[in-house]
Amino acid sequence: MKNLLCLFLFFQMGTVSCQEKKWLATKIDTLQFQADSFIGFDTFGAYYYIKNNVLIKKNKTKTWQYKNLSLNKISKVDLQNPLNLVVFYENFNTVVLLDNQLNEIQKINFSENTIPILATATGLAFGNRLWIYNSLAQQIGLYDYLKSEFKTITVPFIGNIKPYDTNYNYFQWIDENQNWSRCNIFGKVTVLGKVPEFDLIQAISDSEIVYKKGDTLYYYTLNGNKTTIIHFNEKTFESFYYKDQILSIFTFKGITNYKITIP
CATH class of the missing domain: 2.120.10.30 (TolB, C-terminal domain)
Incomplete structure (x- = not known):
């Protein structure tokens, strides 16, 4: 009976571990700016966002705008x-x-x-x-x-x-x-x-997505239908953008960049 109880507890702990599987994103830096929405960043490191329906491009030294x-x-x-x-x-x-x-x-x-x-x-x-x-x-x-x-x-x-x-x-x-x-x-x-229900979503490969549901960010792969929580510092956020193992989390005050390696 004692052995059966230990075996039961082992499988229960394993189940909880799978359900609560998380990836911890490592913070890189924070960029502060006022924006209505964040679009993303390009291969040259410039960031793009929209404020009052003006498209803004910003790098470390310069800012450009386009409005129509x-x-x-x-x-x-x-x-x-x-x-x-x-x-x-x-x-x-x-x-x-x-x-x-x-x-x-x-x-x-x-x-x-x-x-x-x-x-x-x-x-x-x-x-x-x-x-x-x-x-x-x-x-x-x-x-x-x-x-x-x-x-x-x-x-x-x-x-x-x-x-x-x-x-x-x-x-x-x-x-x-x-x-x-x-x-x-x-x-x-x-x-x-078929993908899970989401509020926002971004495909990152032919079989993988990152999506937001509520105030939680998830990674999902069609291979085995596996879902993993991506953990970072912000408790609430508006949107996100992922590219080249960099995850940008957007709030109305700006973005925080995280390093995350997706297998």
Whole structure:
């Protein structure tokens, strides 16, 4: 009986340990600034945020700003290429391309396209093109911004795109049923899996995400459906950004950067 009791307690302790598995993030530094939302940082170490609908870029020595009063609210900013930023104004069906000093390179109003486009998602793709989710046709396409040509690459699909993200080769999104899908530049759509409920989410690989639920940050991998709590100092926070093993936690007073190594 004594041996059985010890064995039971051993498995109970093991269960608790698995449920409370945490990764401890190591604090690097804190940057103070007033912002409404934090976008992220680029490969050159510059930080991007929005204050009063002005896009602000800041490094250690200089600050740049871009504002367009006629287009109103900024919906999304793509930082993939710091020399060619994509600023999306969904309410005006417009994208603005900016250089590394936030000078306007090109403004694209999709309402003026020969093929009707109502863009509800967009980002930078490979080869002078933009990813576009055209909600009029419920299809994903590629827009060549040098030739002003749009090409649809998927069949129509049912379901609303909630959060989405893009890189040069893929457009990925999560629908209202928590299904995580992606589309390549040839139009092939793959369902990667189902993700947990979240308030904010960021994909960091083909099978891994970091997400916020309440005031807790989690790492989740589709491989084994494993969830791990990421522990850091802030008790409450607005958003986060992860890149190159650096985790930025945003509050309205600025960001705190942490080092975290994800296996």
